[in-house]
Amino acid sequence: xxxxxELFSVAAISVGAFFFFAGTVGxxxxxxxxxxxxxxxxxxxxxxxxxxxxxxxxAENTFSALKLIVIWALVLLSGASTAQLIxxxxxxxxx
Amino acid sequence: xSVLPVLDVVLASLVIGVALFTIAAxxxxxxxxxxxxxxxxLAFVWIRLYAPDVALTEAAVGSGVTGVLLITxxxxxxxxxxxxxxxxxxxxxxxxxxxxAALVAGALGAAxxxxxxxxxxxxxxxxxxxxxxxxxxxxxxxxVLMSYRSFDTMLEKIVLILAVVGVWSxxxxxxxxxxxxxxxxxxxxxxxxxxxxxxAPVGVLIGIHIFWTGADAPGGAFQGGALLAAMWMxxxxxxxxxxxxxxxxxxxxxxxxxxxxxxxxxxxxxxLAGSFFAYPPGIAKPIILAIEAFMVLSIATALPMLxxxxxxxxxxx
Amino acid sequence: xxxLLLAAAGLIVLTVAIGLARILRGPTDVERxxxxxxxxxxxIAALLLIAYATNVPGVEDVALGLALLxxxxxxxxxxxxxxxxxDAGV
Numbered sequence: 001x002x003x004x005x006e007l008f009s010v011a012a013i014s015v016g017a018f019f020f021f022a023g024t025v026g027x028x029x030x031x032x033x034x035x036x037x038x039x040x041x042x043x044x045x046x047x048x049x050x051x052x053x054x055x056x057x058x059a060e061n062t063f064s065a066l067k068l069i070v071i072w073a074l075v076l077l078s079g080a081s082t083a084q085l086i087x088x089x090x091x092x093x094x095x
Numbered sequence: 096x097s098v099l100p101v102l103d104v105v106l107a108s109l110v111i112g113v114a115l116f117t118i119a120a121x122x123x124x125x126x127x128x129x130x131x132x133x134x135x136x137l138a139f140v141w142i143r144l145y146a147p148d149v150a151l152t153e154a155a156v157g158s159g160v161t162g163v164l165l166i167t168x169x170x171x172x173x174x175x176x177x178x179x180x181x182x183x184x185x186x187x188x189x190x191x192x193x194x195x196a197a198l199v200a201g202a203l204g205a206a207x208x209x210x211x212x213x214x215x216x217x218x219x220x221x222x223x224x225x226x227x228x229x230x231x232x233x234x235x236x237x238x239v240l241m242s243y244r245s246f247d248t249m250l251e252k253i254v255l256i257l258a259v260v261g262v263w264s265x266x267x268x269x270x271x272x273x274x275x276x277x278x279x280x281x282x283x284x285x286x287x288x289x290x291x292x293x294x295a296p297v298g299v300l301i302g303i304h305i306f307w308t309g310a311d312a313p314g315g316a317f318q319g320g321a322l323l324a325a326m327w328m329x330x331x332x333x334x335x336x337x338x339x340x341x342x343x344x345x346x347x348x349x350x351x352x353x354x355x356x357x358x359x360x361x362x363x364x365x366x367l368a369g370s371f372f373a374y375p376p377g378i379a380k381p382i383i384l385a386i387e388a389f390m391v392l393s394i395a396t397a398l399p400m401l402x403x404x405x406x407x408x409x410x411x412x
Numbered sequence: 413x414x415x416l417l418l419a420a421a422g423l424i425v426l427t428v429a430i431g432l433a434r435i436l437r438g439p440t441d442v443e444r445x446x447x448x449x450x451x452x453x454x455x456i457a458a459l460l461l462i463a464y465a466t467n468v469p470g471v472e473d474v475a476l477g478l479a480l481l482x483x484x485x486x487x488x489x490x491x492x493x494x495x496x497x498x499d500a501g502v
Contacts, residue, residue: 010416013461017420017427020454024431027450033443036434040446043428044453051420051457058464067472068460071479074297075453078483081290082449085490088284089442102422109429116436124492128444129435131485135451138474139425142462147470151477159481163488170492279491287490290483298480305473313470322477325484332487 005057012054019047033090037083044079048072103143110136123169127162134158147313148236151305155321156398163328164402167278171404231380233311240315241383245372249357252390255397256350263341266405272342275403283334291333298326306391310380316387320394328399338403346396353393357386417465421458428454445489452482 019042026039052072059065113136117129134157141150184192221239232238240248263271306319330336339346360382361372368375374382431454434447456475463471 006413010413013417013420016457017423020424020457021427023450024427027431027434027447033440036443036446040450043450047424048453048457051424051460055460055464064472067476070297071456071460071472071475074294074476074479075456075482077293078290078479078486079449079453081286082483082486082490084286085284085486086442086446089490089493090440099418102425105426105429109432113432113435122441124441124489125435125444128441128448128489132432132435132448132451135448135455135478136429138478139455139458142459142468142471142474145468147468147474151470151474154474154478154481159485162485166488166492170495280495284494287487290487294480294483301476301480305477308473312473314473318477322480325481329484329487332491 009054009057012050016047016050016054019043019050023047034087037086037090041079041083044075048075106136106140106143110140124166127166127169130165131158131162134162148234148309148315148318151313151318152321155318155325159325160321160398160402167402167404232383234309234313234315236313237309237315237383237387241387242374242379245357245361248390249354249361252354252357252393255394256354259350259397259400262401263405267408270406270408272340273406273408274340275338275400275405276407277334277337278328278332278403279334287333288335291329291335295326295330295335298329299323302326302391302395306387307384309387310384316390317394320391321398323391323395324398327395328402331399331403338399341400341406346400349392349396350400351393353386353390356389360386414465417461421461421465424454424461425458441493445486449482449486452478456482 023039023043026042027036030036030039049072052068055068056065059068110133113129113133117126117133120126120129134153138150138154138158141147141153221243222235232241266275302319302322304319305314305322306316307314309315309319327336331338364373364375365371428451431447431450435444438444438447456478459471459475459478462468463475
């Protein structure tokens with residue numbers, strides 16, 4: 001693997017880990033439930049997405065790369081849908 | 096790698112901390128959420144112990160299905176608010192329970208700490224048996240489950256069916272034969288329906304993949320079946336499908352298919368291969384995969400029936 | 413390179429585990445659910461990193477299974493919250 005790809009991989013994974021950190025900080029420190037939901041979905045999409053992007057160059061065959069992308073797509077889909085569900089539950093004032 | 100012991104200590108203390116929260120939480124919802132987190136953390140521990148099969152089973156069954164089962168049962172009991180004061184256990188009962196629990200934990204801990212060194216283990220025997228007549232499977236766990244300890248595995252599935260029968264028998268007498276109540280009371284909600292419609296087909300494929308790959312890599316019938324069960328439950332919870340009537344023939348046949356095929360094969364082994372539950376050499380792997388396929392069917396139908404609960408009376412019946 | 417991946421995995425697990433404090437504090441039940449969801453997604457990321465750092469087979473499949481189980485559990489809990497609200501419709 002060329003050094004450029006290695007560098008890209010390291011950079012993507014580091015930024016992805018940072019997004020998880022940001023998502024946790026948001027979950028803990030944001031003032032309101034809806035804003036916390038926003039932070040959570042950013043960690044879901046961007047955090048995992050960048051980690052997957054950083055791991056793609058290291059995949060040994062097409063099947064492994066496909067598996068990575070399928071995992072990311074599943075998390076995107078379920079993250080978006082459950083964010084809708086959670087938002088609705090919050091809007092209805094569930095205490 | 097000096098960061099690894101620190102990670103281990105943090106993980107272990109997290110597991111204990113979340114377990115304490117689960118016990119101490121005042122609200123059923125909070126404690127079940129804590130229980131799901133506890134199961135996830137345990138799955139990480141299993142990964143750290145180089146046991147991905149167990150990790151997948153822990154995440155699927157221990158954390159996922161059991162968490163859903165607990166929350167659905169809790170809703171059914173209406174026990175979400177704190178119990179009425181007269182029904183709470185008295186102080187002496189609590190003290191007695193605490194003492195007994197501490198005694199059991201202490202006995203377990205003492206047993207582990209007082210093991211001779213090296214501790215007695217069946218692992219070398221199992222590994223030898225699994226790789227010998229071992230049926231040509233690359234995954235030693237599947238080999239042990241389906242070849243060295245096949246009788247136990249079959250009995251486990253029968254226990255699952257007994258649990259379902261037990262759950263069904265809780266229903267009212269005149270409701271016997273009808274379907275359990277829907278898993279979601281109100282009308283379907285669009286994002287949930289979209290999620291179920293797109294997640295379930297992909298999930299079924301993945302479940303079958305994990306079952307099939309369990310012969311040679313981590314995976315297996317139980318994990319695959321649990322994922323298939325989760326996908327069926329997703330469609331039922333989004334009201335794309337309804338729980339079936341418990342006297343439906345296909346449901347009952349599907350649930351007993353696994354242990355039945357297993358038992359017939361075991362008996363046939365007595366005739367064809369010399370001893371009860373032995374496999375004829377050479378065709379052991381196809382036979383094991385066939386048995387596992389039926390077991391996946393049984394698990395995928397039994398687990399959702401456990402969550403769906405007892406049959407309930409409907410006004411139109 | 414592998415040490416870096418493992419370090420990233422450990423970091424992610426630690427971070428989302430700190431998010432579990434929301435389970436303790438969360439004023440509403442939904443926030444506790446959100447903390448567990450974060451743990452699940454962080455777990456998937458950490459598992460993928462571990463799969464590519466060590467060569468333990470099958471860790472990717474655990475991540476795949478987790479990706480399916482997280483929405484499954486969330487839907488179940490949301491159904492409960494809706495039922496609690498006396499949900500009469502959308």
